[in-house]
Amino acid sequence: MDRFSAAQLQHYTSTRLSGDSANKVLSxxxxxxxxxEITAWDGYLATPLVDLGALAGQIGISNVIYKHEGPRFGLGSFKALGAAYAALRVLQREVSRRIGQSxxxxxxxxxxxxxxxxxxTLVxxxxxxxxxxxAWGCQRFGVPCRIYIHAEVSEGRAQAMRDLGAKVIRIEGDYDASVALARDEAEQNGWFVVSDTSWPGYSEPPRDVMAGYGVMTREICEALDQAPTHIFLQGGVGGLAASVAAGLRQYWQNEAPRVVIVEPDLAxxxxxxxxxxxxxxxxxxxxTIMAGLSCGEPSQMxxxxxxxxAxxxxxxxxxxxxxxxxxxxHPQGDDPVVEAGESAVAGLAALIAARQSPELSDALGLNAQSRVLLIGSEGVTDPDIFAQIMAETDDT
Known part of the structure; x- marks a missing residue:
């Protein structure tokens, strides 16, 4: 645990606004x-909910519960629940419009x-x-697909989308620039954007994306006999975190866990x-190395x-x-082996580092009785990057 210094973390305790957005934004x-819909798809299986008991004991809390999304529909991440479902909903709305009936x-x-x-065409x-x-959803539904990626997206991840039939367009800028280009070219050509982030006048697909993520949250809740005390959630544009937070609030009501948002300091x-x-x-x-979290503009929704x-x-x-x-x-004790991607471990990294500091632990309400839920949002989605990480040592 020598590499996990709480001094490297920034923490801000939010003054939470009152309201019922957890039920109104996502019903x-x-x-x-x-x-x-999603549980009717071929290949649907609930992903593993892993108990990391040895690690919990090592950092001095009661439970570490890790939802491992690596096996999700063979696509390697929780995202399989969102974009493909939102694509189906876009098609439903547009086909209904064209044929003049629902x-x-x-x-x-x-x-x-x-x-x-x-x-x-979906983009x-x-x-x-x-x-x-x-790309997977478009391939299944017989729909043309265009995907815009920024300069730092790995070639392995780009090729995975090409293998599913997508046309991949790489730009020189960052993620937010690729979002802007996708929007502009869709508007010019009459294509349909399927985004996980919302903006003024654009809300239905992001809502559908977040609703799809709710499958994962329901699986978690139905597998637990009591609410976690905390959940550490990756940031990005906020879609995953907001969906999970809303789902937990709806299920556990006043017993819903304390929501801690974790982001790269670079984004x-x-x-x-x-x-x-x-x-x-x-x-x-x-x-950031956490490619899926390299987002500069939050989703308004x-x-x-x-x-x-939060x-x-x-x-x-x-x-x-x-x-x-x-x-x-390479877990200690009898914890199971979990092969995770870089973005999947943000919450766990923050939790371990926070437990190195009594002051930060106290600020986050972490103690020996804490039961912490983590979303392992991706498995090995780029084998080359995973191999590079595993070839390194904690002494370097």
Whole structure:
């Protein structure tokens, strides 16, 4: 644990706003609709909920519960639940408009409107996993797909999307620039954006994306016999964190866990938003190793939930990410082996580092009775990067 210094972390305790965004932005019916559809897909299985008991004992808390999303639909991440479902909903709305009557998700999924779907192009920007899910969904539904990636997205992740039939367009700028280009070209060409981030006038696909993520949260809740005391959630644009926070609030009500948002210090738009008291965009000067979290502009819709549900915001340095990946892959005691991607371990890295400091532990309400839930958002989505991390040592 020598590499995990709490001095490297920034922490901000938020003054949470009152309100009911956890039920209004994402309704119980939104989550229910997504659950009904996604659990009917071929290959659906609940992903593992791993008890890291030895690690919990080592850092002095009661439980560390890790939801491992690596096996999700063979795509390697929780994103499989979001973009593919949102794509289906976009197709449902557009096909219904074109034929002049309502059609069902099942009819789209079963290919009853294949000719119309083949004329609808879906596009998105991605750091990797969201685009892979969209490409997978488009391949299944027979829909053209264009994915915009920024300069630092690995070639392995780009090729995974090409292998699923997507046209991949790489730009020179960062993630936020790829989002802007996807929006502009979609508008010029009559294509449809399937994004996990919202902006004024654009809310339905991001809501569907977050509703899809609710499948994961429901699996967790139904597997537990009591609520966790804390959940450490990765940041990014905020879609994952907001969806999980809303789902936990709806399920556990007043017993819902304390929500701690964790971001790279190189891309801390939610941390800055909490400090400013409003959704705030930050410039990304350097890319983080946590590729899926390299986002400078928060989702407005996600922020509506997080400003009410998140108690704490923490930033972490890249230096503690690779040691956390190795710790999961080479666990101590009888904890199971977990092969995780760089973005998956942000919450665990922050938790371990926080437990090195009595002051930060106290500020976060962490103690020997704490039961902490973590979302292991991706498995090994780029084997080359994972191999490089595993070849390093904690002495370097």
């Amino acid at each position: 119980k019916q939104d989550f229910e609709n997504a659950w009904t 059609t069902s998700l099942t009819s789209i999924r079963n290919g009853e409107h294949a000719e119309i779907c083949s004329q609808i 998105s920007a991605t750091d990797g996993n969201h685009g892979r899910s969209l 801390a738009c939610l941390f800055e938003s909490a400090q400013a008291g409003t959704a705030t965009t930050v410039a990304i000067a350097e890319e 996600a922020w509506e939930i997080l400003e009410q549900e 108690s704490d915001f923490v930033t972490i340095p890249d230096s503690i990410v690779a040691p956390t990946v190795r710790l999961l892959a």
